[in-house]
Amino acid sequence: DSHKHKDKHKDREHSHKEHKRDKERENSKNGNRQQDKHFRFSPCNLSGLSYTRMCCFSSLSIKVEEDNGYHLPIKHEKPLKRERDEDDRYEHKPKKLKVDNEKKVKKRKQEDSDYEEREVCISLFLLKCLLLHFKESQKRAAGEVEMVRWEEEKYTDGSKWRFLEHKGPVFPPPYEPLPDRIRFYYDGKAMKLSPAAEEVATFYAKMLDHEYTTKDIFRKNFFKDWRKEMTPEEKSKITELKKCDFTEMHEYFKAQSEARKQMTKEEKQKIKEENERILQEYGYCVMDNHRERIGNFRIEPPGLFRGRGDHPKMGKLKRRIRPEDIIINCSKDSAHPQAPPGSRWKELRHDNKVTWLVSWTENIQGSIKYIMLNPSSRIKGEKDWQKYETARRLKKSVEHIRAQYREDWRSKEMRIRQRAVALYFIDKLALRAGNEKDEGETADTVGCCSLRVEHIRLHPQMDGQDYVVELDFPGKDSIRYYNKVSVEKRVFKNLQLFLENKQAKDDLFDRLNTSILNKHLQELMDGLTAKVFRTYNASITLQQQLKELTSPDDNIPEKILSYNRANRAVAVLCNHQRAPPKTFEKSMHNLQTKIDEKKKQLSAAKKELKAAKADAKMLRDEKSKKAVEMKKKAVQRISEQLMKLEVQATDREENKQIALGTSKLNYLDPRISVAWCKKWAVPIEKIYNKTQREKFAWAIDMTDEDFEF
DNA sequence: TTGCTGACTTAGGACCCGAGGC
């Protein structure tokens, strides 16, 4: 562990040096192509004109496969039709957008009234698309590739769509009572439960193998909620959980899942087809004339709440969601989804200021759950792009911001010093912001602003380093963050001061919260919030590590190993951990055995080659020459296989406790990876699987090998 | 300023299924 964290620290220190270098490099290249590109691609385009390249085709045929929905400037793009909007796009100010919009409302009244017209006149709108489509096809046919822009399609009023149509959610199947032969025992005696009580009992029975059922809070919460579902008779009889025997139920479900596995190919195929049918019917929606994949179109089935860490509500009953709990969001002029027969929706809403299609309130925390679009959708992709553009803007001002917070360490105001030290942690250690949480309602986890005295230890000297801060706290999902980091003297002195006269449970930064911090960050840079630092530091680390680790002479597997190592450096930075796979030791052992065997094979093959060479030297005939060639090839093949296995082993070992997926999916600007792949001729499929390629279609589409984050 | 809520992103674990080895 300590080794890991030392490395982690090293990585961080390194990347900071690299930041400077990057900055210098960037300065020296002032005005280069990248910058132009950056401007052109800046997310102002996102809500503006430039991405409106002709998705109106797909809008007509509704074929997302042919048009990924990203309206990216392409190389052969001709000058924009609406030059006057170009200027607007040079400065990206997402957060001011709303304010700006308000100010611009009057100015744009004329344009807005156009919108309104269009809104009420969808058919005209489609007609126009049709016309554009037609024109475009004509041009294409004539070999003229010109960008046709869908000028109308820009949402500067904060709306997210004009048209939204979907089929509503898919509900889980109703509860199927257990067959009579499957019995529940209380205090050793068989007892038939009412359907409601039985259903809840099955939730518990299904989890009998899980560690959850050994936890007191889980058992207590479950039992309390279960009793609420019981009939008065059941309630009076069943008073102690430990007298409940669910084993028959448990065995029944195990047998069922076993039976599912044993199904014939045909049966499995049938289920697959049915799932596909449901996906086609409910898994897509039409948003602004694109057919888009929906992320989660199934309503969460009832069950027992599985909170993470020491969650005070674990084991509580997550109740079944009924149509009457559901709010449907779609456009007025769409075919509204129908509630299941005999039921009705809670509400039918037409709010185009939000992106969700369906929502309901869950009963554990009382929070709202949503059905939204898949990451491959235009709306999510553009947001993602915008996120990375904000992080790239931070790259430009980060040195200034760092200088500022270093200055603030000396402020005479405590709140400023706290803010500055917290920001230093967020920047240097990629900590999360750390919002306040409801005590007793959620697991006790913290982030930067909510760190407490008990989470930090100061060591003026440790392991040969000065001013070491030891951080140890439960972070998001109760994942432990443990790190020892040497900080600057002034930070250290400040921390000593913050700790003075405080108890273990007191806040380290008692004059700070995320709201204060983010307000400050907003003043430093438009759109800047605490989490942008995580995105920025993750992406810049990837870029820098790739530069450092990639050797031009490496073959593809070695390059991929380098990529994974760079990815890993980021995962370590962001503390993305995973439980080591249960079969890790075993599979590692198996792999080692394979490697040993391969080595034996190799030496055998080499011997054979040697012998064949000797033969060839003696016999000097075609046959033995051929034999040498064959043996040579065999040696080559086997050593390649061996190398591959060894790389695999290294990769797997290094990956034992680290999850690469999270950073890849959420923190690393995909354009860095795409550019790297292009530069080193690594097929993008080796880095991104199909889903990831769909999510990052925008980046794959727009990125050249010389892209710089 | 504070508390609360809604919308959206980020997160790890469970589960499924197919590739590849035997």
Add this chain to the structure above:
DNA sequence: GCCTCGGGTCCTAAGTCAGCAA
């Protein structure tokens, strides 16, 4: 053809952050 393993996908919890009301 069977089995194992791991990647891919699904699931949904747990964060962040802005906006609003008191």
